Amino acid sequence: MNNADFIIIEPFYGGSHKVLIDSITHSFQNENINYSLVTLPSKKWHWRARCGALQLYEKIPKITNQKTLFASSVLNISELIGMRPDLSPLKKIIYFHENQLIYPVQEIKSRDVQYAYNQITSCLAADIVLFNSEFNMSSFLNNIHRILKCLPDHRPKSIKDKIALKSTVLYFPISFPMQSIKEKSMSVLHIVWPHRWEFDKGPNDFFEVLFRLKLENIPFQVSVLGEVYSEVPKIFEKAKQELSDNIVQFGYVHSKESYYDVLSSAHVAVSTAKHEFFGVSMLEATYCGCFPLVPNSLVYPEIYPQQCLYKNNEDLYKQLQKFCLNPSLSVKLRQDCDIDVEKYSNSRLIPTYLEIIKGS
Known part of the structure; x- marks a missing residue:
């Protein structure tokens, strides 16, 4: 019974x-x-x-x-x-x-x-x-x-x-975690990509933009988070090698506290998703003070204001280049960005x- x-x-x-x-x-x-x-x-x-x-x-x-x-x-x-x-x-x-x-x-x-x-x-x-x-x-x-x-x-x-x-x-x-204000370093832009390591999250697009930034000697740091499954796209191994000097964290962070620490230290969170109906990790990153850069498609225009939306990979590159040259700009834009994360x-x-x- x-x-x-x-x-x-x-x-x-x-x-x-x-x-x-x-x-x-x-x-x-x-x-x-x-x-x-x-x-x-x-x-x-x-x-x-x-x-x-x-x-x-x-x-x-x-x-x-x-x-x-x-x-x-x-x-x-x-x-x-x-x-x-x-x-x-x-x-x-x-x-x-x-x-x-x-x-x-x-x-x-x-x-x-x-x-x-x-x-x-x-x-x-x-x-x-x-x-x-x-x-x-x-x-x-x-x-x-x-x-x-x-x-x-x-x-x-x-x-x-x-x-x-x-x-x-x-x-x-x-x-969401208990909010704690952490001062971000303004010397080098810290970019975070907090997504599953799978095809539908568009890792190729993300890393191709970073490879281009590195080729042009534009300084940045990057953390690649998210769950890893049995079949990992080959681009991740290439990125681990070519961006070794830029990497802060590369791989899934099991501790939620450590995960939020990484998000809080980053300036910009990027999505290159081809398939997204909500996007928990991007909202977590936004809550932790990251400026979100998301495609002008899928669910993103429903959640994020216009200044957070990019049109294509070229637009994403230009936005990141701008922030890399002036990390404090990303902090200011996040402070001015009207996103009510509490509604989620x-x-x-x-x-x-x-x-x-x-x-x-």
């Missing part, structure tokens, strides 16, 4: 997925709310997205008095309900950290429409669909028709409208999550 009121499922329990689940369950514990947490380790994402429902369906407790099922979009809820029809009466909430309908790929032929199809069917099976940004929601809804056009015939109608009716935006809750804070957002999950 299981007395939990809520079932929380995460097939990819790591990174931002784990942070969100831990924030929710921590609040449940503070309120003495009973819940069941069912997870799988955060590895082999593609297998989790394909087979997570099959891997988890026997682990989920039998239904007694549960009210709500909450899961990330990695889980195919429609498949899960097929294997566990007793879960069907629950209020089913799906949360999108990212969507697969516009995911960039290295080769077009490697495109697997199945991931996008899974997310569409999950939304149809869910009662509430949450997205971590307006960009995430709009890009998902506006590309449903394009994905369904891949079907050879008998394409269903009104799918977008049905999903839109149950969709809303709820930003990801970030646990855990303390402000988690009550809304609990309200939606607890519901009526």
Whole structure:
């Protein structure tokens, strides 16, 4: 017998997925709310997205008095309900950290429409669909028709409208550190790139700009942070060698305190992402006093003011060159930059999550 009121499922329990689940369950514990947490380790994402429902369906407790099922979009809820029809009466909430309908790929032929199809069917099976940004929601809804056009015939109608009716935006809750003001060195610009070491974060674009700065003998320091997975793009090894004299930190920082220390020492945080629906690390860097330089695309115009947006790699190079020659300028621009990072804070957002999950 299981007395939990809520079932929380995460097939990819790591990174931002784990942070969100831990924030929710921590609040449940503070309120003495009973819940069941069912997870799988955060590895082999593609297998989790394909087979997570099959891997988890026997682990989920039998239904007694549960009210709500909450899961990330990695889980195919429609498949899960097929294997566990007793879960069907629950209020089913799906949360999108990212969507697969516009995911960039290295080769077009490697495109697997199945991931996008899974997310569409999950939304149809869910009662509430949450997205971590307006960009995430709009890009998902506006590309449903394009994905369904891949079907050879008998394409269903009104799918977008049905999903839109149950969709809303709820930003990801970030646990910002206790703010401490640290004086930045004005002698050399410190650039930080705080992203996963993967293709979709655009490392080639970032390092090519730095190689150009170094070739022109423009002084700078760089910290390359973020999680490292089994398949690391080759550009990272090249960067480690060619930028060895410029590197402050190169690799994942396991201690949150040390991670925030690196961010606080940097002047500028850069994103070169090809695929970003929110961007926790850039907001953390911004909170720690970095001036954010982000593409004028994806989710970034939703979060950052115009002066933080760059048009292309040439524009990024010019911006960084300007800051390298005058590091204090980046500090002044950050001070003048109107970004309300608190609106993305855990303390402000988690009550809304609990309200939606607890519901009526």
